[in-house]
Amino acid sequence: xxxxxxxxxxxxxxxxxIAGWPVQQVFxxxxxxxxxxxxxxxxxxxxWIFLLPNLIFFGIFVIIPLFINFAFSFTGGTELFLSNxxxxxxxxxxxxxxxxxxxxxxxxxxDRFWKGLYNxxxxxxxxxxxxxxxxxxxxxxxxxxxxxxxxxxxVFFFPVLLSPVVVALIWKWILLxxxxxxxxxxxxxxxxILFFVSPEWAMxxxxxxxxxxxxGFYTLILLAGLQAIQPDLYEAAEMDGTSKERVFWxxxxxxxxxxxxxxxxxxxxxxxxVFDEVFVLTGxxxxxxxxxxxxxxxxxxxxxxxxxxxxxxxxxxxxGVILFVLTMLQLAVTRARDNG
Amino acid sequence: xxxxxxxxxxxxxxxxxxxxxxxxxxxxxxxYTYLALGIFLMFGPxxxxxxxxxxxxxxxxxxxxxxxxxxxxxxxxxGYEKPLLLFDVKMDDGSTRQLAQIRRIGIVSQMVxxxxxxxxxxxxxxxxxxxxxxxxxWENYRDPLERFNFLLFLKNSVVVTVxxxxxxxxxxxxxxxxxxxxxxxxxNAIMLFVIGTLMIPITxxxxxxxxxxxxxxxxxxxxxxxxPGAATPTGVFLLRQYMLTIPKELIEAAxxxxxxxxTIFSKVVLPLAMPAIAVLAIFSVMWRWNxxxxxxxxxxxxxxxxxxxxxxxxxxxxDVQWHYILAMTVVxxxxxxxxxxxxxxxITTGIASSGMK
Numbered sequence: 001x002x003x004x005x006x007x008x009x010x011x012x013x014x015x016x017x018i019a020g021w022p023v024q025q026v027f028x029x030x031x032x033x034x035x036x037x038x039x040x041x042x043x044x045x046x047x048w049i050f051l052l053p054n055l056i057f058f059g060i061f062v063i064i065p066l067f068i069n070f071a072f073s074f075t076g077g078t079e080l081f082l083s084n085x086x087x088x089x090x091x092x093x094x095x096x097x098x099x100x101x102x103x104x105x106x107x108x109x110x111d112r113f114w115k116g117l118y119n120x121x122x123x124x125x126x127x128x129x130x131x132x133x134x135x136x137x138x139x140x141x142x143x144x145x146x147x148x149x150x151x152x153x154x155v156f157f158f159p160v161l162l163s164p165v166v167v168a169l170i171w172k173w174i175l176l177x178x179x180x181x182x183x184x185x186x187x188x189x190x191x192x193i194l195f196f197v198s199p200e201w202a203m204x205x206x207x208x209x210x211x212x213x214x215x216g217f218y219t220l221i222l223l224a225g226l227q228a229i230q231p232d233l234y235e236a237a238e239m240d241g242t243s244k245e246r247v248f249w250x251x252x253x254x255x256x257x258x259x260x261x262x263x264x265x266x267x268x269x270x271x272x273x274v275f276d277e278v279f280v281l282t283g284x285x286x287x288x289x290x291x292x293x294x295x296x297x298x299x300x301x302x303x304x305x306x307x308x309x310x311x312x313x314x315x316x317x318x319x320g321v322i323l324f325v326l327t328m329l330q331l332a333v334t335r336a337r338d339n340g
Numbered sequence: 341x342x343x344x345x346x347x348x349x350x351x352x353x354x355x356x357x358x359x360x361x362x363x364x365x366x367x368x369x370x371x372y373t374y375l376a377l378g379i380f381l382m383f384g385p386x387x388x389x390x391x392x393x394x395x396x397x398x399x400x401x402x403x404x405x406x407x408x409x410x411x412x413x414x415x416x417x418x419g420y421e422k423p424l425l426l427f428d429v430k431m432d433d434g435s436t437r438q439l440a441q442i443r444r445i446g447i448v449s450q451m452v453x454x455x456x457x458x459x460x461x462x463x464x465x466x467x468x469x470x471x472x473x474x475x476x477x478w479e480n481y482r483d484p485l486e487r488f489n490f491l492l493f494l495k496n497s498v499v500v501t502v503x504x505x506x507x508x509x510x511x512x513x514x515x516x517x518x519x520x521x522x523x524x525x526x527x528n529a530i531m532l533f534v535i536g537t538l539m540i541p542i543t544x545x546x547x548x549x550x551x552x553x554x555x556x557x558x559x560x561x562x563x564x565x566x567x568p569g570a571a572t573p574t575g576v577f578l579l580r581q582y583m584l585t586i587p588k589e590l591i592e593a594a595x596x597x598x599x600x601x602x603t604i605f606s607k608v609v610l611p612l613a614m615p616a617i618a619v620l621a622i623f624s625v626m627w628r629w630n631x632x633x634x635x636x637x638x639x640x641x642x643x644x645x646x647x648x649x650x651x652x653x654x655x656x657x658x659d660v661q662w663h664y665i666l667a668m669t670v671v672x673x674x675x676x677x678x679x680x681x682x683x684x685x686x687i688t689t690g691i692a693s694s695g696m697k
Binding site for chain 1: 370405534549571651666687
């Protein structure tokens with residue numbers, strides 16, 4: 001952020017004043033109450049006053065819910081308010097985790113949960129590997145001396161800003177039975193494919209569309225990593241007449257490696273929570289072929305006839321544990337990168 | 341990286357050997373092919389959305405589809421109340437005439453010569469082709485805004501985005517100020533706590549946050565969408581890192597002048613932190629405009645739908661009205677496209693330096 005100096009000044013100033021104006025009006029209004037407060041608590045107390053609103057928000061909407069989540073998962077019934085709920089101990093977890101063999105979702109008592117977990121695993125495996133692969137290729141190409149680099153960077157980046165609903169609708173329109181892709185297939189003499197009827201195709205497009213939408217973000221991080229590599233290393237390699245392939249394997253990749261790891265873990269954390277695009281694109285179908293863990297929680301807690309908040313909470317805690325492990329991995333990987 | 345093989349490499353070097361002094365490498369060819377493919381794959385779908393959104397309902401049903409929005413020409417023919425569709429017809433004698441269709445009965449269509457309304461024909465339908473012209477179906481855009489709740493959804497989305505961004509900027513910058521300007525006991529603990537909340541995304545605490553929101557009586561009001569995500573750890577972190585670079589002497593000098601802490605915050609620190617605040621503002625606008633899962637949970641009545649939830653509800657209907665959906669998708673996309681066009685550099689430097697999205 002501090003290195004924003006390459007910004008065209010005019011654009012920057014306009015943006016800043018547009019974003020800043022309404023804020024400043026609010027601040028003027030708050031002048032009086034805050035000077036009153038300062039007279040009361042003194043300068044030493046002021047940091048807490050400044051922190052208070054944010055901490056209250058965190059408390060109400062993150063910390064308290066976190067504890068309630070555990071409480072929910074140990075209770076049963078359909079009541080939303082905790083005082084009306086029945087304590088059931090670890091019943092929800094036992095129900096959720098009751099499987100004959102863990103490799104096969106059908107042998108589990110709550111097979112939808114396991115199907116969701118299993119689908120998420122398949123999705124994450126393919127999505128993350130190809131996402132990172134294509135982001136890496138794109139970043140490497142954008143890092144070269146090509147004409148119109150800024151333009152191409154924008155080309156790959158803009159889907160990141162699109163809403164998941166928009167992304168899904170754009171692709172759904174292409175993939176429909178009478179969509180343009182099927183028109184293309186027919187024109188080259190093939191049969192139409194019903195992409196949302198076949199489980200394999202639905203999963204393929206779920207992975208594809210989510211890569212399409214998020215690739216730009218990871219490309220940008222990798223590009224920043226590539227640009228941080230000392231140019232004199234490349235110059236030295238060129239002097240020695242080292243081949244481009246060798247330069248890639250011996251200089252670029254090893255120096256980019258820490259960034260690559262960070263990207264992989266970030267993509268894992270996002271991938272495990274996949275919901276929006278796929279939900280709009282396939283609705284989790286056909287059947288439960290593209291239903292993921294977040295959709296399982298959403299369905300169980302909010303859309304089923306009998307809203308099972310306890311089960312949804314227990315499932316979200318399982319998700320939370322997975323995310324916690326991944327976040328710890330992220331911290332370790334980021335620390336390793338930043339310490340060189 | 342994919343290797344197109346040694347043969348290609350040799351072939352390419354033979355073809356391009358004489359081009360300038362710098363030798364072409366297979367990676368050059370690969371790069372430009374990749375980029376060309378990239379443009380097609382990234383822009384194509386959006387272009388197709390834009391083109392399709394201007395087609396009429398009938399035009400969208402056509403298979404194979406045309407690239408440009410074409411509408412069949414309709415004519416007012418003397419003696420007929422409604423406008424009639426115009427066709428090119430291959431007559432039995434081999435000539436081609438332009439006729440208007442009165443009605444279709446099975447595989448035969450009754451037609452009339454628009455220049456001579458007395459003259460009628462019975463034509464098998466496979467002998468006619470539609471006469472079409474380039475026509476943008478603006479009604480796709482007009483109708484949903486007039487007839488459906490779309491304007492309401494749009495308004496809800498704008499309200500959520502603006503109010504939520506203001507709240508976020510206010511409380512996040514206050515928290516960042518508290519954490520960067522003062523030295524006090526517990527500062528590091530608070531900072532850890534703030535970063536720690538990053539680990540708890542909404543997907544993990546959906547059910548209990550829904551309970552909290554219900555308890556506060558906010559279900560089916562826009563506040564239920566605005567408030568839960570207002571305190572963002574990324575925002576606090578981003579602003580704090582920026583405020584730490586502000587020289588302490590400035591604040592000391594202001595205190596010497598008897599400025600209140602709030603004055604120092606709003607008149608000294610905030611203006612200096614504007615670049616970081618602008619970045620957070622842009623991010624917050626994008627987050628809020630695009631937010632889907634949480635609004636989907638707490639907004640169950642049509643009056644409070646945001647654009648994203650409304651669009652999803654439209655596309656989930658049994659009789660999907662794609663001509664409206666496509667147009668409204670374009671409308672939903674426009675603000676983001678504008679933000680991107682004008683503030684691209686802000687966004688990309690913001691992401692590259694903070695790793696947040």
